Amino acid sequence: MAGKKIHGGYLELQDYIDSIKDKRGALIAVLHKAQHIFGYLSDEVILFISEKLDLPSSKIYGVISFYSYFTTKPRGENVVNVCLGTACFVRGADAIMKEFERELKIHTGETTEDGKYTLSGLRCIGACGLAPVVMINDKVYGRVEVDQVKKIIDENKSEIITNMEEINE
Amino acid sequence: MIHMTINNQKVAVEDGSTILEAARKLKIRIPTLCHLDLHDIRMVNRGASCRVCVVEVEGRRNLAPSCSTPVMEGMVVTTNSLRCIQARRTIIELFLSNHPKDCLVCEKSLGCELQALAAEYHIRSIRYQGERATHPIDVSSRAIIRNMDKCIMCRRCETMCNEVQTVHVLSAINRGFDTYIAASMNMPMNESTCVFCGQCVAVCPTAALTEVSHIDNVWNALNDKNKIVVVQTAPAVRVALGEEFGEEPGTIVTGKMVAALRRLGFDKVFDTDFAADLTIMEEATEFIHRLKHGGKLPILTSCCPGWVKFFEHQFNDMLDIPSTSKSPHEMFGAIAKSYYAEKMGIPPQNICVVSVMPCLAKKYEAARPELSQDGLQNVDEVITTRELARMLKEANIDLMQLEDEDYDDPLGESTGASVIFGTTGGVIEAALRTAYEWLTNETLKKVEFHDLRGFDGIKEAVIKINDMDVKIAVAHGLGNARTLLENIREGKADYHGIEIMACPGGCIGGGGQPYHHGDINVIKKRMEGIYKEDKDKKLRKSHENPYIKKLYEEYLGEPYGERAHELLHTHYVKRKKM
Structure with missing residues (x-):
């Protein structure tokens, strides 16, 4: 599945870049699109963007490494993002993070051996009213408590299975 | 022209000048570290990141970095008050708290701008003991050694490499305390598009960038x-x-x-x-x-x-x-x-x-x-x-x-x-x-x-x-x-x-x-x-x-x-x- 997706991915990214009229200042949007397509930003993808936007790869890499949202490593099927912004942090985000680390048996920034989960922290998603916040893929969980962590993981596990079944059908 | 006073001396400078430029016109020295003005080759590094050049401006609560603060009509500036001196000492100590301090055996000893500044401000102890950034030394190339432990993030090399030379190899990566200057996509120098002109070495204030010695x-x-x-x-x-x-x-x-x-x-x-x-x-x-x-x-x-x-x-x-x-x-x-x-x-x-x-x-x-x-x-x-x-x-x-x-x-x-x-x-x-x-x-x-x-x-x-x-x-x-x-x-x-x-x-x-x-x-x-x-x-x-x-x-x-x-x-x- 992944192989096929990558092949077409460059065409999709190319179309997206072509659709942008003013390419100056487009880098962040293009990186978002690329990460959405490929799951992560490999050297190959960075060099592709570098060529298409006529920007030095060193600069693009600088931007990618600055924002915790962007990643240069392959990610699991599910990306668990625990918000560690100020509001979430004071409402116990570190304990939530520890619980995810314990449940998934990985550290922040790592991916489970079966490739199902990547755990990472990010800084503020602008939902401070719901602090502490956890994002799994595009889904947002608010006012998360430590004893809900296992349930959240399980919930997403079944969802993947459902999705996979749909694909197989 | 803008009229202002620095250390009780009057001076008129062109609009758009900085306090540092005005002070230089009066031959008043303000110490700098990250700042570098190589006007003739169109390189001006004005990151204002080191804050060593801070001065007191009347009516302003905080000290101002003179290298990047534009002059204003009637401005009254003091460059050598006790407050300025103490702030500079603190800044230098903070730099040194995240520096190897192996000056005796350092490649840049006696040619280092940080060392010279520490001497000028008579730093004899460092009050701050905190975490120190450590990075592997890049000795991959035949010409340039990169030791980012000695980097003070002045960004001169980055300005030189990108704006003057347009080689686009050096760029800061990561953020906050983890920030450092990396070569193309965090590659070793010998795999990057570096051309080894050495202009980064020529402007580096410390021994973060030095030559491979033969x-x-x-x-x-x-x-x-x-x-x-x-x-x-x-x-x-x-x-x-x-x-x-x-x-x-x-x-x-x-x-x-x-x-x-x-x-x-x-x-x-x-x-x-x-x-x-x-x-x-x-x-x-x-x-x-x-x-x-x-x-x-x-x-x-x-x-x-x-x-x-x-x-x-x-x-x-x-x-x-x-x-x-x-x-x-x-x-x-x-x-x-x-x-x-x-x-x-x-x-x-x-x-x-x-x-x-x-x-x-x-x-x-x-x-x-x-x-x-x-x-x-x-x-x-x-x-x-x-x-x-x-x-x-x-x-x-x-x-x-x-x-x-x-x-x-x-x-x-x-x-x-x-x-x-x-x-x-x-x-x-x-x-x-x-x-x-x-x-x-x-x-x-x-x-x-x-x-x-x-x-x-x-x-x-x-x-x-x-x-x-x-x-x-x-x-x-x-x-x-x-x-x-x-x-x-x-x-x-x-x-x-x-x-x-x-x-x-x-x-x-x-x-x-x-x-x-x-x-x-x-x-x-x-x-x-x-x-x-x-x-x-x-x-x-x-x-x-x-x-x-x-x-x-x-x-x-x-x-x-x-x-x-x-x-x-x-x-x-x-x-x-x-």
């Missing part, structure tokens, strides 16, 4: 009884070496340098200038050949290894336009290990060729595999002007106390044309002196081409040779080179010949020269020194060099001929643009 190798060679060690000195070294011994920039120390090299124990002291004359013989012939036979134009000079690697990466679709002539020090190596070796009856493998260069890229160039003959590199070791000064000091040789001596024959004789290789515009001027006479069969009366001289980033001239208007362009600094080359690629320029040097000012501003510490006048004075040396020479055209004539008669045959091709010409490698 001093030990040279000492070992000098003490190897089986080796005949011959040294050659680049044109730009002779007008800068004196600075390391307290002389004014631009002081010509050629004769003393020759004497000093003999004292160090070199078997023969030769001159890269000889090989520069040889380069002109080849390059001018190649130029005329292309002109007469409808060859590819413009011809680009190829003396500068930083420039060569730059076009191999950035203009890899145009590899057929640069001259195929090797750079002078490589030509020297090739001749030393063939003609000279045969003449003296020395097996070439017993000859060690040492180059004294103003340049870091020459270290990388000397290791390029194609610059070799029969499995022997043309040049064995490259030391910079700075490294030579260090060797002389280690050997307790006081340069300025020595009597002048002459270079050895036969590879030591040179003309004024070769001396000017050391400055921007010099190579093409030297080539024109020869090409003009060869094309017209007349004597060139006025050998000086003033349009090609000076500090402008891009210089142009039209030279009438016979009935032809020969269009010449000169660029120094790789950003200017990029502009010229893009114009050529787009068909917007129709020059016949172009000279490019990677470093601002040419080799006199090279990455291996004594540190200018932000004073561009240092480079300008070296330029004056170069042109003076040329003017004082009896012979000023390369083809008049008697030893060059002899070399062709006895050994090489025709310029641009078969043997010359084998020894003196090279080819280029298509490299990735990233």
